[in-house]
Amino acid sequence: MERSFISYTEALDVIADHQKSFAVITVPIVDVGGHFLAEDLIADRDFPPYNRVAMDGIAINHSSFARGVRSFPIEKTVGAGAPQVALEDVNNCIEIMTGGILPKNVDTVIRYEDLTIENGTAAINLEEVTRRKNIHFKGMDIAQGTIIKKAGGRLSSAEINVAASIGKHELKVYKMPKAAIISTGDELVDVHETPLAHQIRRSNVYGIKNTLQEWGINSDLKHIPDDKNEMEVIIDNLLKDYDFLVITGGVSKGKYDYLPDVLKNLGVVKQFHKIKQKPGKPFWFGVSNEGKPVFALPGNPVSSFVCTYIYIRHWLRSSLKMDTNFTYVTLAEDILFKPELTFFIESKIKNLDNGTIVATAVFGNGSGDFINLVNTDGFLILPPEKEVFKKGEVYPFVYYRNEI
Amino acid sequence: MERSFISYTEALDVIADHQKSFAVITVPIVDVGGHFLAEDLIADRDFPPYNRVAMDGIAINHSSFARGVRSFPIEKTVGAGAPQVALEDVNNCIEIMTGGILPKNVDTVIRYEDLTIENGTAAINLEEVTRRKNIHFKGMDIAQGTIIKKAGGRLSSAEINVAASIGKHELKVYKMPKAAIISTGDELVDVHETPLAHQIRRSNVYGIKNTLQEWGINSDLKHIPDDKNEMEVIIDNLLKDYDFLVITGGVSKGKYDYLPDVLKNLGVVKQFHKIKQKPGKPFWFGVSNEGKPVFALPGNPVSSFVCTYIYIRHWLRSSLKMDTNFTYVTLAEDILFKPELTFFIESKIKNLDNGTIVATAVFGNGSGDFINLVNTDGFLILPPEKEVFKKGEVYPFVYYRNEI
Known part of the structure; x- marks a missing residue:
């Protein structure tokens, strides 16, 4: 069903409806880190195996x-x-x-x-x-035949350690989908080029590529010009070669925002267009006739960043049967936001030694100001029903750092 | 200076004293994720570059x-x-x-x-x-020539996005050291073998390898038998070929714990042996005549796990000039621990929607019980000065999950 200007939670539900079942592959234990476990780990003997x-x-x-x-x-x-x-x-x-x-x-x-x-x-x-x-004593930790770890979830060193001990020199894991990440917009030049006065370099796609990589997803970068016919030919081919597409730009109200039309012509059925949120309102989501998701993100850097961490992540977690997991943090200061939109606001967090995590919003110059991203750790999710978010209140937070 | 049975904090200080300066290499932007930034990112033009x-x-x-x-x-x-x-x-x-x-x-x-x-x-x-x-407006976010991000810290999608926008098609990052991870102990057989009644499979080294990989460190796995001469020859070669060594087992009081002697013969100067902690007490740390660190971890699975996440991580963070960062969590229940030792206790954490993170200790059957690791998220660090750790008190926590 096609929807327009839906809420954040409705958008999440629609995306979850289009989750995929990933194929299962076998990977050697030394390469298995970061993959998602697709088999139960079962004790092949008692642990310990002898007194x-x-x-x-x-x-x-x-x-x-x-x-x-x-x-x-x-x-x-x-x-x-x-x-x-x-x-x-x-x-x-x-x-x-x-x-x-x-x-x-x-x-x-x-x-x-x-x-x-x-x-x-x-x-x-x-x-x-x-x-x-x-x-x-023999069998004190766990008895032979017991499931140590059920399928599902991401493999950390703990599971790898245990997998080795039960003789799993290779493990069944999910085959992650392969993505094409496509930039649009004639104002964009390549990263190694020197832009003219009215041009800027492609940058969003590099950030998105890295984010997907952190989630175990390989991707290729493509660029398509603001030309309707050329767009159609290129996207048609990419839909054949990749498991899902991420497109940045070309979905707003602009005269050259051909993307929704092009996707329609290619049989990609729109599931929704526009979400009651800031930033990232023009987000477009559709599914091809082969069931491949197309995430068409707004071209503004912060918008595409937020939509990746919220919606593509949600699709991935749904497909892997993982529940949503947010960090809950406490506001360090009042935040005022009047529009009836879900507000994603870049914030710096601090884990105090009294055990609370406090978040301070860092207001940049709108969704075009991505310099601000390097000074923050993630973004707060503030619900549309309120206008004043008081110091001390607790809200979900999405972290985009990858600390060691 | 050689020390024995030192405190956890003393051990951290000694290890920090042996931090290294890593070389700087250049990596293409599409491969740069997870590396540690070794140059300032400077705005090559105003941002935005035009109105x-x-x-x-x-x-x-x-x-x-x-x-x-x-x-x-x-x-x-x-x-x-x-x-x-x-x-x-x-x-x-x-x-x-x-x-x-x-x-x-x-x-x-x-x-x-x-x-x-x-x-x-x-x-x-x-x-x-x-x-x-x-x-x-032009220059509203940041002016040309401004440092957007100082060198240091791990590259996330935020920095990669910004790096692309300023034309960094390749970035200067630190060259991570290469490790040999060496298992010892004649009771160990390889992961693809079926152990006899009195044998178990090598497993610690697979977990450690994955942990180092998550930190951007490549490693090779080796096994050496409990034979003093063979040990000496193999470790001598590994000291030439790798930047640091991680050895598991062979450092306790056992009759066949030749490792301290072997390392001494090879000119690896002991910095300390034994730490007032549980688990991981027999941990041995030394530095070769070329300044290469040797982390000789106890062979018990949980001990080697804890020592990796505490001490190898500390050496790495010190070398990268990163401050220690723990998560501070609140105890869900009282914990009793009498010995005057720093206590690392495996725990499950839960981020409540009131904004606190609570930790529940999961007591296994001692440092040999690594099955327990898959049921926990990390470990609490409880200081030696106390015996009763009360519900509601806050302590540092080291996370070993890698969620998406």
Whole structure:
């Protein structure tokens, strides 16, 4: 259904309706970071897989200690990685290392710090010793066959560590869609060119390309002139070669904003045009007859930035079955915004050592002022129902930094 | 100076003392994301570079409006990207598009929404019009020659957008050091092998490799057996080929923990061994005679995880002249921890819609229980001076997720 001038939340719903199911591919474990997990990770054995010695020291049979034995001749010394041995005489001990398999006929490990070892005998310098001490028992963490991590979500080092331990030298992950990012506008020249007085360089597309890359999406950059026929031929081809298109510019009220017409001619069905928001009002969203989304973003730098982080991200998260996740931050100062529009305002955030994150809005010179972006960390999402947003109130925030 | 069993903060200081200056390389703008900026970004022209039309509509000379003129014949229509034109008769107007250069002899733009255009004449449907309206004036955002972004910090889409606009088709960034990540321990088999009853698979190194990758650091994985001579030969070679080494295991009190001796023989000067912390106490840090850091992490999975996120990250941030940055979070429940050690406890965090981030500690079965990592988001840093950490108190938190 075609809609016009809809709300921010309606726009999110429409976009979620056009989520895709991504194919599943297999990727070697060393390259899997940042991918989205498409299979359950299941314990192939108990964890730990054997009664694992948790400290360097000696292993004893606790019954001897209970009977008053304090000095234990060392029967043998065993490192981690050696097959299981057995204690032959329960009045002896086995010297043993962290990570090793617990020998037979022992049930307690005493660490070096509590021992005096002389002439092949270990004396225990403790009054009391708990049986089963310093042993990480088989299956204590998780039993064989248990799902450790369900499919879904982004792979971090934690999952990769666990995946390696269960023998996943390659993992099933989602194949991310490939995007064409298309700039329009005859005032734009390439980044390595020196613009004339009335020209500027293409820049939005480089920022968007990087954002998609951070999300694991590869893309190619294209430019099309403000010529209706040429536009139609180029976009037609791109719709064949890519999984989705991101276009900047050409969707406003301007005389040369041919894009909606061109897309219509190519069978891309408009889902909505214009959102009750600032910036980014002229955003156009459609879907091709093959179901490929076309995000036609306003050409203003801040508008295209905001629409990428809100709407393309929402489509991606929906497709990956991930819930929306915003950071909730506290306003450091009052913000006044009268129009009945969702207001995305660039802000600097600060995580105070009292545990709150406060956001200070940084007002630039409108959606054409992207210099402002480098001085901020993300943007607040302020709802249309209010005009005054008071210091201390809490609102969602979208972060665009990538700190280490 | 050689130290033993030092505090967490002392360890951070020692590591910062061994920070490196990274070389500067040049990288094409399309590949620059995630790199660390090594040059100032300077405005090559005013921003905007010309008086930029901010709305689609008509441009007029305000004096005519002030004199009562409301209907303006359209003298010509100009798109963005066209060279500057001039209004010939101040009682006419020029139809003009967003992003275009403001014509000569005009000073005000009226948007289509406030116009009725019929038979080549635009009638203005407003009682009042402010002079200079809807124009984004030359140099309003920033003047030519101004530093937009000082060197330092990680490049996000915001900086990349701006870099493109000032013609930086390539950028100077820091060349990240290359790491060898070395596993030790004869109980370890490779990820594609099926371990025997007393063996486990190498896994820590895969997690560490991914973490370094997220920070922009490439690494190779190596394994060395618990054999002193072989260790010495292999590490000697790796010290020549890599900028720093990360070693897991072999630094505890165990009989086969040869690593400190081997490193000493190779001229790697110990800076400290053991930190008053849990987990990760046996951490060993040294520097080769060529000044290359060697991070010898305990072999327990959670220990090596924590030491990577705390100490290797600190070395990296120090080398890049970045301040420590933790997230400050609020405890959801009391935590009791008696030993006089800095306590790193895996925790799940939740950003409540009242603007606070609360952390709930998830106690696993000690530093060998890394299954627990997949159920948490990072770890709290609890100082050694206290035993009871009360619900509602605020502590630093290190996040290891990489959400989109």
